Structures are given as structure tokens and as C-alpha cells.
Amino acid sequence: MTGPVLAVDQGTSGTKALVICPDRGVIGSGTAPVRPRHLPGGRVEVDPRELLDSVVAAGRGALAAAGEPVAAVGLANQGETVLAWDPASGAPLTDxxxxxxxxxEGICRELAPHAERLTQMTGLPLDPYFAAPKMTWIRRHLTREGVVTTSDSWLVRQLTGEFVTDAATAGRTQLLDLDGVVWSPEALEVFGLSGERLPRIVDAAGPVGSTGVFGAELPLTGLLVDQQAALLAQGATEPGTAKCTYGTGAFLLAQTGDRPRRGTSGLVACVAWRLGGRTGYCLDGQVYTAASAVRWLTDLGVIGGxxxxxxxGASVPDAGGVTFVPSLAGLAAPWWRGDVRGSLTGLGLDTTAGHLVRALxxxxxxxxxxxxxxxxxxxGAPLTSLRVDGGLTRSALLMQTQADLLQRPVEVSALPDVTALGVGALAxxxxxxxxxxxxxxxRWQPSAVYEPRVMAAEAAERMGAFRTAVAALLGRTP
Incomplete structure (x- = not known):
């Protein structure tokens, strides 16, 4: 049995680190904030040095809390966040x-004639959410110098000096051949990135290099994109099992086994992880604004947090006829309409903060x-249940609402910080x-299981109201 490992989850709004012991569980934790800048025109940036500083601070904090040495490090990353940097010095060249x-978005509109082919090759729809359009934007507007990669490759370079990315993170770029799990020359050409030096694609588990930033020299032996790490920690390793993480956004992943499932529903087909040279795949769907929508309501003063x-929400029995489509950063899967903004309908003079909370x-x-x-x-078969994790699962109102509308049990993870736990397992x-x-x-264990409390007819009626509101946003009738 290996000793404790340090698992680091570098996220959008902060970094969480855990020291995980095989027989005692989590024996130390540390956190460090990250403060992205939300700018006009839908721009969101962060200083790369802040990402690195948060990894080091959270990791050192967890080790200090544990008070004992670890055998290795695992690192989870944000997935589609990108930057340009100097491969010789490691210095960032852009935010x-x-x-x-x-x-x-403009680059995606320009490349629209290639959209169907790109989706077939990479599993991903053409959307600014993914890394390649951002990489092209950087090359056109900021710098032609250095390399342009997802943030994990830069962090690993800073930690170990190696130039790598794991197969699942590579799959978030729209530059990966989904079947061969290699960089696609055709996709690179479409995005104008043919001459780029790209990181070596590695398995999610295995020695990558070593780092001394946390103190003693430690091997880095686990790498995975955040949502796939959560999928692993939730025990969703068999085809048809699924999880949803409620963080800044909400992310539902369903395991599909050893082959990609390219459907017609609008979900993304992507790599779940590659272990021992064998690739597992999953379906992936995104809600861009979950906790960030709660933060928006907080910033307006409607709630304190x-x-x-x-x-x-308990101050009223229902949403009072209010329908909220919280697409405050656009609609992701299955619609893929980043240009759409949110809507609040059915407001009246009797609408209260409770109605707004329930509608959200x-x-x-x-x-x-x-x-x-x-x-x-x-x-080809319904999900039997949904395993969930993330900060918003603390809301019994949201979880009960989820079970009611889904008409399936919602199982809340008893283990917080599942992304870190997943990458710890890989380490x-x-x-x-x-x-x-x-x-x-x-071992999977729920802290709570929410069963539906409403009949299917009521759930269908409430979903119908939501779909009507979405259809209005999309400019068509339902």
C-alpha cells in the first residue's frame, strides 16, 4: 500500500489541496483563492501567476495540516483555460x-463551415468554451511567440519542467482526434495552428516528473481535467453511470466505456481518462452558470449568499409563476447558443425574494x-439515478428540486472535494x-438521497414552462 498523497484541484475561483491517506482518508487540507476578472464583452481572464501561487499555497497548507510526508502529487485542472508562455523560461506571455x-465567438462564426467535420473528428461542437478557438484568438490578437496551451501544461512546466498534458485535457481543446487520441493535423489546420508545438499526451496516472515546490522533492504521478476526476471519484466507471458537479457551472458526465458515443442530442463526446494506454470515454454536458448565477443574485442583494x-426559498411554497432561465453566460449543451442571455418572466408586484430563489x-x-x-x-437507456457533488449540493431546496424535475433519485456525495479525491486516486x-x-x-457513499416528491405530470408541467422560456430566448416556438 502506498503512503499518503497530495491531491491538488486547481479550479476557477480557487485551489483546494488534500493530503489523502489510503486507510485514514483526508488527513490535511488547504485552500487558496483565485480571482478571475470579468470584463466587458464576455471576457474572463486571470493572472497565470495567481494560478501557480494558489497551487503552491494550497498544497503547502494541506501538507502543514497533515504534518506528515507524502509519496506523490496529483493535479486536476480547469480544462479549457488557455495562455501563451515561453517554453524556455516558463514565463507567461499573456494572461x-x-x-x-x-x-x-467571431472565430467560431468564421469557422462555421468546418463545424460538422470538427465535431466528427474531436467530439466537440464549435464553441468558444473550448480551448482551440481561444488559442487561435491569442495567436491573432496577442502574440505569436512561445507556445499556447491549456493551463495544466503551464502549471506542470512550472512544477516539473515537463511539457505534457493528459489525454482528457487534450480532448477539451478541439484539437484531439477522438478515436486515435493523438493531435489532429486536420483540426490544427482548420484553427490556423498547424505550426504549433504541442505538449506530449500522457496517461492520467504515471510518473511525469518531480517537483520541489511543496518542500521535499515529490513525483507528479496523477493528471486529469477536473470534471473527469470527479467522475472517477464518484465511482462512475461503468457505462451508463453518471454524475453532476454543481460548481461555478454545472457539469453532467455519463460514462460510455471504451468507445466514444457520438450522439445527436447536443452532448459532447470526450475522453474520460487514459490509463495504462487504454482510453475510456464519456458524454459531457455543461451548464455555464450555477454557483455563478447564485453569486449574481447575491450581488444584487436578493440573498446574502x-x-x-x-x-x-422556504418563505414561499413555489416559484409563484416566475420562470428563470439563468443562462447569464449563454446556453451550453444541448443548445450551444453562447449568444443567448438569461430571462426572468412571470414577475408581478407580489413577487418576492423567495420566488426568485425558487425560480433560480x-x-x-x-x-x-x-x-x-x-x-x-x-x-439508449434512462439514467437510473444521478450522483452529485459540489458546493451547491448543500442546498436541500436545489437538490429536492433536482429530484422532482428529474423524476429520479439524486444521491449527494458524502465526500466533499471529489475532484481532488479523483486525482488523488490517480496519483x-x-x-x-x-x-x-x-x-x-x-468507496461511494451518499450523505443524502433525494427522492422525487411530485408526480410526473407536475414535473412535466414545470419543465414545459422552462422549455417555453428557452424557446422564446432561442427565437422559436416550442
Whole structure:
């Protein structure tokens, strides 16, 4: 049995680090904030040095709290956040453009004739959410110098000196051949990136290099994009199992096994992870604004924060006829309309803060239902249940609303910080390749299970109201 490992989850609004012991669980944790800048025109940027500083601070904090040495490090990353940097010195040449950023919309419109082919090759629809359009934007507008990569490659370079990315993160760029799991010359040409030096694609578990930034020299043995790390930690390793993480956005992933499932529902086909040279795949659907929509309501003074959702929502029995489509940064899967903004309808003089809170919870939950139904359509069978994690799962109101609209049980993870736990499991696997995957992953246990409390007819009526509001935003009748 390997000793404790340090698992670092570098996220959009902060970095969380855990020291995980195989037999005692989490024995130390540390956090460090990250403050992206939200700018006009849908731009979202962050200083790359802040990302690195947060990784170091959170990791050192976790080690200090644990008070004992670790055997290895695992690193999870944001996925689609990109920057240009000098491969010789490691110095950033641009700010990091965050996954939520929409500045590459014009590039996507220009490349629209290639959209169908790109989706077939890479599994991803042509959208500024993914890395390649942002990379092209950087090359056209900021710098032709250095390399342009996702943020994980820069962080790994700073930590170890190596130039790599894991297969799942590479799959978030729209430059990866989904079937061959190699960089696609055709996709690179479409995006005008043919001459770029790209990182070596590695497995999610295995030695990458070593780092001394946390103190003693440690091997880096686990690398994975955040949502796939959460999928692993939730025990969703068999085809048809699914999880949803409620963070800044909400992200539903459904396991599809050893082959990509290119459906017609609007979900993304992508790499779940590559282990021992064998690639697993998943379906992926996104809601761009979940906790960020709660933060928006907080900034307006309607609530004091996410902790107020249940208290304020409990002041009324329902949404009072209010429908909220919280697409404050555009509609992602299955619509892929980043130009659409949110809507609040059915407001009256009797509308209260409680009605707005309930309508927001319904809007978030309804989008997740759309993702779950799209996944079921692509898989050919309904999801039997949904495993969930993330900060917003603390809201009983949101979770009950999710179960009601989904008409399926919603199982809330008893383990917080599942992204870090997932990459911690990979760090252990990287040290001990003979360790069975099921033994590396924490045993699944829900802290709560929310069963539907409304009949299917009521759920359908509420979903119908949401779909009518979305159709109005999309400029068509339902």
C-alpha cells in the first residue's frame, strides 16, 4: 500500500489541496483563492501567476495540516483555460483566458463551415468554451511567440519542467482526434495552428516528473481535467453511470466505456481518462452558470449568499409563476447558443425574494434535466439515478428540486472535494500501476438521497414552462 498523497484541484475561483491517506482518508487540507476578472464583452481572464501561487499555497497548507510526508502529487485542472508562455523560461506571455470567456465567438462564426467535420473528428461542437478557438484568438490578437496551451501544461512546466498534458485535457481543446487520441493535423489546420508545438499526451496516472515546490522533492504521478476526476471519484466507471458537479457551472458526465458515443442530442463526446494506454470515454454536458448565477443574485442583494437559498426559498411554497432561465453566460449543451442571455418572466408586484430563489433553483435543475435526458437518448437507456457533488449540493431546496424535475433519485456525495479525491486516486495509481482502479477510488457513499416528491405530470408541467422560456430566448416556438 502506498503512503499518503497530495491531491491538488486547481479550479476557477480557487485551489483546494488534500493530503489523502489510503486507510485514514483526508488527513490535511488547504485552500487558496483565485480571482478571475470579468470584463466587458464576455471576457474572463486571470493572472497565470495567481494560478501557480494558489497551487503552491494550497498544497503547502494541506501538507502543514497533515504534518506528515507524502509519496506523490496529483493535479486536476480547469480544462479549457488557455495562455501563451515561453517554453524556455516558463514565463507567461499573456494572461490566462478562462473557460467561460466568449471572445472567440467571431472565430467560431468564421469557422462555421468546418463545424460538422470538427465535431466528427474531436467530439466537440464549435464553441468558444473550448480551448482551440481561444488559442487561435491569442495567436491573432496577442502574440505569436512561445507556445499556447491549456493551463495544466503551464502549471506542470512550472512544477516539473515537463511539457505534457493528459489525454482528457487534450480532448477539451478541439484539437484531439477522438478515436486515435493523438493531435489532429486536420483540426490544427482548420484553427490556423498547424505550426504549433504541442505538449506530449500522457496517461492520467504515471510518473511525469518531480517537483520541489511543496518542500521535499515529490513525483507528479496523477493528471486529469477536473470534471473527469470527479467522475472517477464518484465511482462512475461503468457505462451508463453518471454524475453532476454543481460548481461555478454545472457539469453532467455519463460514462460510455471504451468507445466514444457520438450522439445527436447536443452532448459532447470526450475522453474520460487514459490509463495504462487504454482510453475510456464519456458524454459531457455543461451548464455555464450555477454557483455563478447564485453569486449574481447575491450581488444584487436578493440573498446574502448560497447559504441563504434554503431559508429564503422556504418563505414561499413555489416559484409563484416566475420562470428563470439563468443562462447569464449563454446556453451550453444541448443548445450551444453562447449568444443567448438569461430571462426572468412571470414577475408581478407580489413577487418576492423567495420566488426568485425558487425560480433560480428550478432554472438550474431544469438545465441539468435537459442534460440527463440528452445523455439517456445517446445511451439508449434512462439514467437510473444521478450522483452529485459540489458546493451547491448543500442546498436541500436545489437538490429536492433536482429530484422532482428529474423524476429520479439524486444521491449527494458524502465526500466533499471529489475532484481532488479523483486525482488523488490517480496519483496512487501512478505510484502503483498494479493497484486495481476500484481499490484506488474512495468507496461511494451518499450523505443524502433525494427522492422525487411530485408526480410526473407536475414535473412535466414545470419543465414545459422552462422549455417555453428557452424557446422564446432561442427565437422559436416550442
Amino acid at each position: 490566462a483566458i478562462v473557460w467561460q470567456d466568449r471572445r472567440a 448560497a447559504a441563504d437559498l434554503d431559508r429564503v 433553483c428550478e432554472g438550474i435543475a431544469a438545465q441539468v434535466v435537459e442534460l440527463a435526458e440528452a445523455a439517456a437518448a445517446d445511451l 496512487r495509481l501512478g505510484l502503483d500501476p498494479l493497484l486495481p482502479l476500484k481499490d484506488a477510488v474512495p
